[in-house]
Amino acid sequence: MDHFQLFGLKRRLSLDAAGLQERFYELSRECHPDRYARRPAGERQKAEQASALLNDAYRTLRDPISRAEYLLKQEGFDIGEQRGKDVPPELLEEVFELNMALEGLRGGDEDARGPLEEARRRFLEMRCEIDTELGRLFQQYDASGDAAILQQIRGVLNRRRYIRNLVQEVEKELAPSGQPAR
Amino acid sequence: MSQVFEIDFGDHRQSKLVGIDLGTTNSLVAFLDLTGPKVIPGPEGEKLVPSIVSWTSDGRFVVGNEARRLLIDQPERTVYSVKRLMGRGLADIQDELKLFPFRISPGSDSVLRLELGEKVLTPPEISAQVLLQLKRNAEAFLGEAVTQAVITVPAYFNDAQRQATKDAGRIAGLEVLRLVNEPTAASLAYGLDTRNSGVVAVYDLGGGTFDISILRLDDGIFEVLATNGDTHLGGDDIDNRLIRIALEDIAGEWGEDISRSGPAVQLLRRAVIEAKEQLSYLPFTSIQMEYRGKKYQRQITRELFESLIAGIVDRTLGPCRQCIQDSGLSVEQIDEVVLVGGSTRIPMVRRAVETLFKAKPHTELNPDEVVALGAAVQAGILSGDVEDHLLLDVTPLSLGIETMGGVASKLIHRNSTIPASATEAFTTAVDGQRNVLIHVLQGERELVKDCRSLARFELKDIEPLPAGAARIEVRFLIDANGILNVSARDQRTGKEQSVEVKPSYGLTEEQVEAMIRESVEKAEEDFAERQVREARLEADAILAGAEKARSNDAWMELNDEERAAISDAVNQLLLAYHSSDHNLIRAKIHELNTATLQLAETMMNTAVKAALKGTKL
Secondary structure: OOHHHHOOOOOOOOOOHHHHHHHHHHHHHHHOHHHHOOOOHHHHHHHHHHHHHHHHHHHHHHOHHHHHHHHHHHOOOOOOOOOOOOOOHHHHHHHHHHHHHHHHHHOOOHHHHHHHHHHHHHHHHHHHHHHHHHHHHHHHHHHHOOHHHHHHHHHHHHHHHHHHHHHHHHHHHHOOOOOOOO | OOOOOOOOOOOOOOOOEEEEEEOOOEEEEEEEEOOEEEEOOOOOOOOOEEOEEEEOOOOOEEEOHHHHHHHHHOHHHEEEOHHHHOOOOHHHHHHHHHHOOOOEOOOOOOOOOEEEOOEEEOHHHHHHHHHHHHHHHHHHHHOOOOOEEEEEEOOOOOHHHHHHHHHHHHHOOOEEEEEEEHHHHHHHHHHOOOOOEEEEEEEEEOOOOEEEEEEEEEOOEEEEEEEEEEOOOOHHHHHHHHHHHHHHHHHHHHOOOOOOOHHHHHHHHHHHHHHHHHOOOOOEEEEEEEEOOEEEEEEEEHHHHHHHHHHHHHHOHHHHHHHHHHHOOOHHHOOEEEEEOHHHHOHHHHHHHHHHHOOOOEOOOOOOOHHHHHHHHHHHHHHOOOOOOEEEOEOOOOEEEEEHHHEEEEEEOOOOEOOEEEEEEEOOOOOOOOOEEEEEEEOOOOEHHHOEEEEEEEEOOOOOOOOOOOOEEEEEEEOOOOOEEEEEEEOOOOOEEOEEEEEOOOOOHHHHHHHHHHHHHHHHHHHHHHHHHHHHHHHHHHHHHHHHHHOOHHHHHOOHHHHHHHHHHHHHHHHHOOOOOHHHHHHHHHHHHHHOHHHHHHHHHHHHHHHHHHOOO
C-alpha cells in the first residue's frame, strides 16, 4: 500500500491540503497508540507501527515537494539524493558571483553582506517562480498522467533543490548564530 | 532506547492511572475525576512536593519539604535539581557542577553517580524517590494501589533524558504508560474547557528547563506543529545570578568567602528566591540572610533585577523564533499564547512573550499546576475516560546515523509527528564480516562530533558472506514517548537480526532491572505495610471506643446476646490485629462496627436525653 492509498487517494500531485489534514486526524483517532495504552502488547505494537506509517505518509504528502519526489520514486524515477552539485547552466554566472561574496564575508569583509542579501532575495524569488511552475506541471500531470511531464518535474525539482541549498548557505553566513532554514 | 524488557505488573489494568509532573524544583501528582483533573495533596495538604531527596544518617530516604529542611542542616546528604543530570554524562555537566552542589562519586565515567552521605545513587534512582513519594501520596488519597502513571518531560528532552525518566518511573514501581511533553500537557489542561480550534503557542519556563511548542487545536485533536527549547534554562539560572552577586557583596562586607559553605549557600538561595518572587508584584524588596550571627541585607529594585535577568529572558526568544519558523506559520497566525512554569510569573518574561507573539498571554490556570493537570488528562485519554481528545506530538530533535567521514545522515527530522519511523539498509564492508556497528545520533548539526551520541547498535551474528552481499534492513522507530526503538531484519533470510544496544549515556538494561527488582519488592512491601499500619490505627480507635462504651449506662441497656456479640467481635479483632493482612483487620473492624450499632444508637439516645434533661425550658 502506498502513501496515497493509505489516505484513499489516487496518485495525484495536486492535493487538497485541508481534506488531507481532516483524513489524517480521522485515521489518527483510529490507530494512535494512545487508544491502545491498556491493550495487550501485541495490539499496542501494531498501533505504534500503523501510526508511524500514517505519520510518515502524512508528512510526505502534506508538503508538495516531498509529495512530488515520492510520486516520482514510486513511478520508478531516480530522484538523485545527490545534492545537485552540477550548477544549472543558466545560474553559472550568478553562482560564481555568489561564491565570491560568500568567501568575502567569511574572510571578514562586511561589504559582502549587501550583495549577499540581494542574492538571497533573488534566489527566493526564483524559488517562488519555480513553485508556480511546479504547480502548473502538477496539474498537467494529474490531467494527462504523462510520464514525460514527470521527467520535466524531476528537472525542476533538481533546480529547486540546488537553489534551496544556495539560500541555506547564504542564510547560514548571514546569521551565523541561528539555525539554518530548511 | 527502549528494549523488549518490561516488567509484568500483572492484572492491574483497571487501577487508577495518575499524571505526574516530575519537575526540576517541584513535583506534583494529579488524577482525573468526573469533574476534571485534580492535583492530589500530600499528607499535610501540600500540592507541590519539592524535588529534593535526602538520605538521613539513620538510613531513610526523606523527600519534599522535610528534605528541604535538611538541605540546610545536612547539605551533604541532600540533593535538589537532579533533573538537570538526568540522561547526561560527566562531560556534559561541568557547567552545572560550578553552580550546583552536586557531589559526584568517583567512577562516574560511564554512569553518573551522586553521593548522599555514604549512599551512592544515580539520577534516576534519586528521581525515583520523588516519584515514590508522589505515588504514596496518591495511594493514601485514592485509597488504592497506584502502579501506572503518565509522566511529563520537557519537550526538548533528548532520548537519553527520556529514557532516564522512564527508568526512574520503573525503579519507583510505576509502569510509565506514556511520557508526555510538558507544554503539550499544559495545552491539554487549557484545551479541555476553552477553545476547540485554533493555533496555540505554549511558553514553558520552569525551574530548570525551557520549552516552546506551537499546536493546532482542531475539535479535540491537539497536533503539535513544532517545538523547541533549552533543557538547561530556567528559574535556577536566575537564582544563581542573584546568588553570585550576593556572594560578592558578602565577601566584601564580611571579608569572608562563604561560597564553599553548603548551609550558607542554601540559606542564601532561599533568600534570593524569596526576593525574586516578591519582585513579581513589588517594585523593590531586599535580599536578607543571617548566617552565624551575621546579617546580610541588600535592596534590590525590579529595574535592577530585570537588568540582571535580561540575558536569561533573551535566551528563550531564539528557540521561540525558530519554533515559529518551523511551524510554517507567521506570528499573526498564532491565536493564543499560554504561559506555563513558575518563572512565567516574572513580569519581564510576560512582557517579552507578549511582544514576540503580539498577544496577551493566558495565565488563568496556576502555572505550577497546569502541567500535572494536563498529565492527568492524558492519563484519562489513555485509560479511555476521555474519548474525544487526542494528542499528536513531535520529536524535538533530528535522528541520524554516522556515515563516512564523520557526517551525520538524518533519518527522521525534528518536528516529525511521533510515532515516526525510517528504514535503512546496511551491508558488510569485508568478506565474512559478522558484525556491523551503527552509531545513532540526535541533533541538528551536520557533523557527528556536533551531534549528541545516542547509542551504538551492533548487528550481530551476520551470516558470513562476501563483502557487500549481506543486506540488513534496520528500522528506527521513535515511539509515542519520543524514545527510539531499533529492530533489524536480514532481507535475504527474512529473519529477525539480533541487535545489541550500547547506550552512550544512562543505565544499561541490566542495571535498571536490578534497581527495579530491589525497589519493586520494597515498594509492594511498603504499600502492604502501610495498609496494615492504617488498618491497625483504625482498629485502635474502634477498640478504644468499645472499651469506653462498656462503662457507659447504655451498655447495661443491651441484652446478654448483644453484649456477647460485641465481646466476641472485640476478641476477633484483637486476634486479627497482629496479622499482616489488612483486609482481615478491616473485615473484623467492620464486624465490630456492625455488632456495636445498637449500642451506639442507645448511647446516642441516652446522650440526647441527658442533654434534654439538662436543658432549662
